[in-house]
Amino acid sequence: MILVTGGAGYIGSHTVKELLKARYEVVVVDDLSSGHREFVLTPHFVRTDIRDRQALTEVFQKFPITAVTHFAALTSVPESVAEPARYYEVNLWGTFNLLEVMRAFGVKLFVFSSSAAVYGDPEKIPIPEDHPTRPKSPYGRTKLMVEEILADYAKAYDFRYVSLRYFNAAGSDPDGEIGEWHEPERHLIPIVLEVAAGKRPYLEIYGTDYETPDGTGIRDYIHVSDLASAHVLALQYLERGGKSEVFNLGIGRGYSVREVVVICQRVTGREIPVREAPRRPGDPAVLVADPSKAMRELGWKPRFTELAPIVETAWTWLQKRQNLR
Ligand code: NAD
Numbered sequence: 260m261i262l263v264t265g266g267a268g269y270i271g272s273h274t275v276k277e278l279l280k281a282r283y284e285v286v287v288v289d290d291l292s293s294g295h296r297e298f299v300l301t302p303h304f305v306r307t308d309i310r311d312r313q314a315l316t317e318v319f320q321k322f323p324i325t326a327v328t329h330f331a332a333l334t335s336v337p338e339s340v341a342e343p344a345r346y347y348e349v350n351l352w353g354t355f356n357l358l359e360v361m362r363a364f365g366v367k368l369f370v371f372s373s374s375a376a377v378y379g380d381p382e383k384i385p386i387p388e389d390h391p392t393r394p395k396s397p398y399g400r401t402k403l404m405v406e407e408i409l410a411d412y413a414k415a416y417d418f419r420y421v422s423l424r425y426f427n428a429a430g431s432d433p434d435g436e437i438g439e440w441h442e443p444e445r446h447l448i449p450i451v452l453e454v455a456a457g458k459r460p461y462l463e464i465y466g467t468d469y470e471t472p473d474g475t476g477i478r479d480y481i482h483v484s485d486l487a488s489a490h491v492l493a494l495q496y497l498e499r500g501g502k503s504e505v506f507n508l509g510i511g512r513g514y515s516v517r518e519v520v521v522i523c524q525r526v527t528g529r530e531i532p533v534r535e536a537p538r539r540p541g542d543p544a545v546l547v548a549d550p551s552k553a554m555r556e557l558g559w560k561p562r563f564t565e566l567a568p569i570v571e572t573a574w575t576w577l578q579k580r581q582n583l584r
Contacts, residue, residue: 260284260322261494264309264357265330266301267294270372270428270486272437274328275300277487278494286322288315289331298437309353312360319364326368326497327361328490329354332401335445336376336541339398350401358412368497369409369420370490373505375479375546377403377424384513385479385549388424388505395541406505413503421493421501426479426509426548428486430569431576438576439483448480448570451520452577455529462531464516466538469545475516477545479509482563482572492557506557509548514566526570 261278265271266287271294278285279300286303303322307314309331318324332350333339339346361369376399377392394400409420429448431438439449453459467474489508514522524531553559563569
């Protein structure tokens with residue numbers, strides 16, 4: 260049985276769906292601080308905080324866990340700058356807690372949700388895994404510190420891991436069962452679509468004077484179901500005896516904020532008013548992954564290689580969610 264922490268959240272719930280499709284049994288641990296109970300697609304759910312070692316111990320006592328995919332975390336870069344203590348407590352100490360319970364129960368396989376935030380300002384594009392890591396925020400530092408702990412555990416103990424450095428997760432389950440739902444929403448595509456839906460008056464573009472063709476920031480958007488399938492492959496890789504590794508997950512192609520707006524306008528058929536605003540501190544101009552290592556070594560291949568179909572899944576979900584509420 261696979262333990263998925265944060266399995267009521269955006270990427271975790273999509274991964275649970277892929278794991279169930281691949282015939283794994285899954286137990287979800289989530290404190291529902293930002294996740295949704297109705298996103299938990301497995302019957303096995305324990306509402307608890309990963310900082311609670313006793314509660315985690317009981318989960319490992321109750322379920323025959325053989326591997327862990329670990330999503331539970333606080334995820335906002337600006338919030339981590341304002342409140343670093345919370346980020347170190349949940350993302351770093353909570354993860355350490357989980358690793359220690361795994362060790363006590365002899366559970367040896369771990370898939371970790373890392374982030375492109377470990378790289379900081381890129382020296383070259385696309386970014387390979389051996390690019391220098393100089394995170395610019397406490398959030399990025401928690402991810403890098405966990406990677407360092409994982410490397411030490413793998414050296415010292417009978418323990419193997421895969422760390423997946425996601426670029427920008429986007430889109431929603433093509434079946435419309437689950438999707439992206441954060442409150443407040445901080446990700447570009449759902450915000451743009453909320454403008455299209457008339458829920459927000461306009462989109463603020465942070466920075467129009469970057470050294471990019473249209474002056475706005477460029478990011479690599481990867482469909483959440485492709486991220487989810489990479490987790491299943493990472494788990495199977497570890498189960499086959501694969502050695503501990505770090506992989507980038509992106510589609511290897513960047514879209515500027517203005518390009519995202521144009522594509523969202525085309526997909527929704529709605530006007531999307533924009534306002535130009537100053538750059539936000541800490542935002543690199545361009546972040547695009549070199550995902551070739553994951554493709555080569557995990558056999559991963561994204562189904563969504565263009566932004567428009569990714570936006571279509573996000574738009575279908577947003578419309579469905581609005582009808583639900
Ligand atoms: P999310 O907020 O939707 O999911 C996080 C889940 O963890 C939520 O269900 C939340 O309730 C749960 N959680 C938070 N703190 C917890 C705690 N102390 N104990 C138990 N559960 C807790 O976020 P997401 O976008 O799905 O991100 C999942 C993971 O992927 C995170 O580790 C995040 O840092 C990483 N990541 C996300 C992106 C992205 O583009 N969304 C990019 C890079 C990395």
